[in-house]
Amino acid sequence: MKTYLLPEYIVERDAERCIRCKVCVNQCTYDTHYYDAEDDVIRSRDENCVNCQRCVTFCPTHAITIRKNPNAYRENSNWTWETFRDIKKQSETSGVILTGMGCDKPHFTYWDRLLLNASQVTNPSIDPLREPMEIRTYLGAKPDALEMELENGDVVLKTQLTPQLCLETPIMFSAMSYGAISLNVQEALARAATECGTYFNSGEGGLHKSLYKYGSHAIVQVASGRFGVHPEYLDVATAVEIKIGQGAKPGIGGHLPGEKVTEDVARVRMIPPGTDALSPAPQHDIYSIEDLRQLIYAIKEATNYTKPVSVKIAAVHNSAAIASGMVRAGADIIALDGVRGATGAAPKVIRDNVGIPIELAIAQVDQRLREEGIRNKASIVAAGGIRSSADVVKAIALGADAVSIATAALVAIGCTICQRCYTGKCPWGIATSDPWISKRVNPEIASERLANLLRAWSFEIKEMMGGMGINAIESLRGNRLALRGVGLTDTELKILGVKMAGE
Amino acid sequence: MLEEEKAIAEISAKLLPRLKVEKNVWKIDAEGLHYRELNSLLRAISRNGAERIEAHNVCGQRYVGTDLDAAIQIDIYGTPGNDLGAFMNGPTIVVHGNAQDGCGNTMNEGQIIVHGNAGDITGHSVRGGKIFVRGNVGYRVGIHMKEFQNKTPQLVIGGTAQDFLGEYMAGGVILILGLDLQEGEFCKARFVGTGMHGGVIYERGNILKPSKETNVMQVGKRDLRVIESLVKEFCKHFGADYNAIMNAKFHKIVPASKRPYGKLYS
Numbered sequence: 041m042k043t044y045l046l047p048e049y050i051v052e053r054d055a056e057r058c059i060r061c062k063v064c065v066n067q068c069t070y071d072t073h074y075y076d077a078e079d080d081v082i083r084s085r086d087e088n089c090v091n092c093q094r095c096v097t098f099c100p101t102h103a104i105t106i107r108k109n110p111n112a113y114r115e116n117s118n119w120t121w122e123t124f125r126d127i128k129k130q131s132e133t134s135g136v137i138l139t140g141m142g143c144d145k146p147h148f149t150y151w152d153r154l155l156l157n158a159s160q161v162t163n164p165s166i167d168p169l170r171e172p173m174e175i176r177t178y179l180g181a182k183p184d185a186l187e188m189e190l191e192n193g194d195v196v197l198k199t200q201l202t203p204q205l206c207l208e209t210p211i212m213f214s215a216m217s218y219g220a221i222s223l224n225v226q227e228a229l230a231r232a233a234t235e236c237g238t239y240f241n242s243g244e245g246g247l248h249k250s251l252y253k254y255g256s257h258a259i260v261q262v263a264s265g266r267f268g269v270h271p272e273y274l275d276v277a278t279a280v281e282i283k284i285g286q287g288a289k290p291g292i293g294g295h296l297p298g299e300k301v302t303e304d305v306a307r308v309r310m311i312p313p314g315t316d317a318l319s320p321a322p323q324h325d326i327y328s329i330e331d332l333r334q335l336i337y338a339i340k341e342a343t344n345y346t347k348p349v350s351v352k353i354a355a356v357h358n359s360a361a362i363a364s365g366m367v368r369a370g371a372d373i374i375a376l377d378g379v380r381g382a383t384g385a386a387p388k389v390i391r392d393n394v395g396i397p398i399e400l401a402i403a404q405v406d407q408r409l410r411e412e413g414i415r416n417k418a419s420i421v422a423a424g425g426i427r428s429s430a431d432v433v434k435a436i437a438l439g440a441d442a443v444s445i446a447t448a449a450l451v452a453i454g455c456t457i458c459q460r461c462y463t464g465k466c467p468w469g470i471a472t473s474d475p476w477i478s479k480r481v482n483p484e485i486a487s488e489r490l491a492n493l494l495r496a497w498s499f500e501i502k503e504m505m506g507g508m509g510i511n512a513i514e515s516l517r518g519n520r521l522a523l524r525g526v527g528l529t530d531t532e533l534k535i536l537g538v539k540m541a542g543e
Numbered sequence: 544m545l546e547e548e549k550a551i552a553e554i555s556a557k558l559l560p561r562l563k564v565e566k567n568v569w570k571i572d573a574e575g576l577h578y579r580e581l582n583s584l585l586r587a588i589s590r591n592g593a594e595r596i597e598a599h600n601v602c603g604q605r606y607v608g609t610d611l612d613a614a615i616q617i618d619i620y621g622t623p624g625n626d627l628g629a630f631m632n633g634p635t636i637v638v639h640g641n642a643q644d645g646c647g648n649t650m651n652e653g654q655i656i657v658h659g660n661a662g663d664i665t666g667h668s669v670r671g672g673k674i675f676v677r678g679n680v681g682y683r684v685g686i687h688m689k690e691f692q693n694k695t696p697q698l699v700i701g702g703t704a705q706d707f708l709g710e711y712m713a714g715g716v717i718l719i720l721g722l723d724l725q726e727g728e729f730c731k732a733r734f735v736g737t738g739m740h741g742g743v744i745y746e747r748g749n750i751l752k753p754s755k756e757t758n759v760m761q762v763g764k765r766d767l768r769v770i771e772s773l774v775k776e777f778c779k780h781f782g783a784d785y786n787a788i789m790n791a792k793f794h795k796i797v798p799a800s801k802r803p804y805g806k807l808y809s
Contacts (some may be wrong), residue, residue: 252614262649266668266687270651271612271632295804310670310691311713316740316802318709324664324686325626325645334605334625338648341606342580342630387808462808 044128045088047393048121050107057103058082064095064104068070070312092458094322094467115397126388136389140461140471142382142447143392150399150532151431155541157522159509166511170500174512175501177442178350179279179419180204180372186451199474202372203348205259206280207442209498210513211432213445213490214377215261215283215352219296219305219317220384220461221450222478225470228453228486230254234489236494241444242438244268244283244319245296246308252276259350262339265319266291267309270343279373280339281350282332284323287381287424290354290395293321294385300464300473335431339369348372350413355379355401355424356394360408367409367418375444376401378424382447385462385469388505389510399438406439406518415518429500438536439518452493453486554587564587570591574600578624582606589613589634603643608636608653625662628655631672637780644681652694656780660702669696669715672792676700677781679723683707688742690714699777703730708751709796710734714743720772720788721750736796740803744796745770747788752798756803762793 051072060082064073072088073095075081089106096104113124126137159165166173180202187198213229219241227250228238234257242251243260246268255276260268263283274280279530285291296305296317306313324330336349350373351366353359365375378398383391402422407413422435423444435443447457454468461471469480501513510516523540525533533540554562556562558580563570569588581604589611599609602619608617612632619638628636629648641659644668653672663681666674671694679702686707688696693771696715701722702709708730710716717769721730730750745766753759762770770793778785 129809133809136807138808198782264687266649268688269630269649269668270670271610271630274630295807297805298802309691311689312691312741316804317712318687318713318738318740318804320687320738324666324683324710325648334645338606338609338629340580342610344586345611426785 041132043132043533045125045132045364046111046519047089048125049089049231050086050109051089052083052105052107053082054103054105055081059101059103061100063098063100064483066221067094067098067467069467070463075530076492080257082223090458090460091456092460092467093456109134111425118449136387137389138385138462139391139459140383140385140441141457141459144457144459145392147424148397150528150536151425151427151434153525154399154526154536154538156430156433156504156508156526157524158507160262163509165509166506168499168506171506171511173502174514175209175498175505177207177513178204179350179421179441181403181418182416186414188430192413203279203346205239205348205373206237207239209494209501210436210442211494211497212259212421212442212444214239214381214444214447215241215243215259215281216384216446217245217261217296217298218308219245219472219473220377222472222481223248224303224478224483225450225453225486227251227483228481228490229449230257232490232494233257233481235491236498238494239278242268242277244294245305245317247273247276248311249307250303262335263319264321264323265317267311267319272312274339274343274347277347279348279350281352281373281375282323282335282339282371283352284332285352285354285356285377286327286383287354287377287379287398288383288391289304289386290347290356290390291321292387292390297464302473302475304475305473329365329369332366332371336370339474350375350421350476354379354381354394355396355398356411357396359396359401360404363405363420364408364412364414367414369419373419373421374405375421375423376405376440378422381424383461396424398422398435402435402438402440403520403538407537429497430504432497433501433504433516434523436513436516436521437519438538439520441517448493449490452489453481457498513521554584558584567595569596571596571598572600573598573604573621574602576604578606580606582609585611585617589615607797608634628653631655641678642676647672650674650696658781662688663705664696666696666717669698670694671696672689673776674698675780676702678702680695680704680708681728683710684710685712685717685744687711687713687715688715690742697773701777701781701783704732704735704751706731706733707735707737708732709736709739709742709744711738711740712736712744712798715742716769716773717742717744718747718770719744719751720747720774720777722747722783722788724750725749738803739796740801741798746794746796747791749792749794751796756799757796760776760795760797762795766795767793775793 070088162430233240258277259279260277339487351371352375355378380397419441422440466472522536544565561722597618602623605624608628617633619773621756626645631653632651638657642657642661645667648667650669655674657676660678665684668687682705698718735753737754
């Protein structure tokens, strides 16, 4: 069948600048560039280009420019280029349109309509360069009250505390499995988390033996596929997360295609190489809050109550009520993933249409747990669209204890959000299990980039807190007076629990 | 210190009266015990080299045998609760009664032998070890069973199963005998092997109605060897008549494709 699809991008090569070094040919994993020996010239197959900018970045003479194909269809606000492309593609293949990364539509972002406060005249701001500023965060259930006793002049804590995660900065790395990302990337995340005193998350692909040494900064997942879940895996980690849902694809499972299940990926997932790794949509032992409680306590029992158990859900319509149930089921940490959360592969129609923005979910969950007097029984971790330290501060002010980042972390190590993670051919060596392409990420350099990012954001968080006259992150948590909204309806303001700017 | 004494030292005073040692068999009276107490007893005993434990008056306690990785045999009298042997890694559990839901959930290694019936999702995501059930099992049994390197989990059902037997099955062996069925009677199970993409289900006679994602085939010599050895073990555990069971035609149900959803996406 002749395809009616037009190339999305046009590769322009400046013939005067091109020295025919073939860097672009070697760097592109989609076979966009090729060398024509007869004419001694490099040519391009525009239809293969995904605009990942790998060749542009590595071309030594800056000879390449990637442009959006100017051959547009007749302008139409309803029938965009994207809708044309999807319909034509589906009419040629009858397949579900896959995509990678998070929702790329602009209409769900509330961060940009929230503004932070600062101290002026009546209370002094604090300079974090000179004054102590506390951003250490503990995740886990907190007791209703603390009992203390004086022993030989020292205060001794009598209350038995449940296990906690100690974060030196309220930013963790979201769950990304080996298979979805390369081992080098996972190692970089593990090293950066260890260096910065925070946590990375194995995702549901098991934990590679070479990463066991980072277990003190690892959260491991138990998901519907139960891949790689065995006693040692649970023992080596510091916390265990039950994955119910993911912001990019609430309500559906995951299919890691057999071709991505290399020998090594298979060993870590504990399945035969080359087989599809299918994660069913539901966990088949969880049909209710009571069942969730059963799995939470199965894990607590299997780890002898030494680790906090997190439960991750996608932010959906009834998140607040669900979260209340999760806390009552015994979850120590509630991980919420918003509609803009990213993925290695998801049907585009799900990614862009299912779930709710994380901002609204944080506000509602925090509010509900406070109203029910159980907010102390679990920490809230928010993810799905955190792009900057300002988003972190706003998330905490809305009621989160900490956030998780994934897209921002991958961008730090090269990702350009071309949204083709599902192909397994990531030219930046990130979303791939191909051992050859994976070498493009050097774990040492990548972990340095990640640690730099966390340090920079941490300092910016302190700056923003200082500006508000707040010197401990606890004073920011759920402090919605630190926020004001712009361009929001009364209902939106009410749900977010913030006032209009100027109010 | 003797090993017995070491174990006893770890057990809180409240639980000590529940324990008796007779001829190297550790006997627990589990009546009214919370699962945390029962499991802490099992942990303490197994850590200190016990080989046989008997738990009496078990009634609904969950997660029995989880977090144990010793080669120990635990005989349970009564009805253990959900998630019996969840994440288990080595022990043998013999249930002299019925088991409830989630028996053997995500088990890595070990054996569970149930003299009565077992509930829903028996053998959920097991990766290794064996489960024998003399009676019937519930819904979604053997869901997402896997296999890994030298581990091939095996699940033998003496009676019948309910819907979605072997759903999402990715590896391992299920053998269903249908011993209590009348001539010509089928298992009530619908959607057998839905989403199955690995492993094999053996049926004695022609008692299952498999889903369209599977193929039914004659058994070969290699299949028969597996069936024979499993039936032998089954008879050893439950005292059944080997020849009577083997005097039937066996079939195997295998996935039609190793990639059932390979063409779903574009």
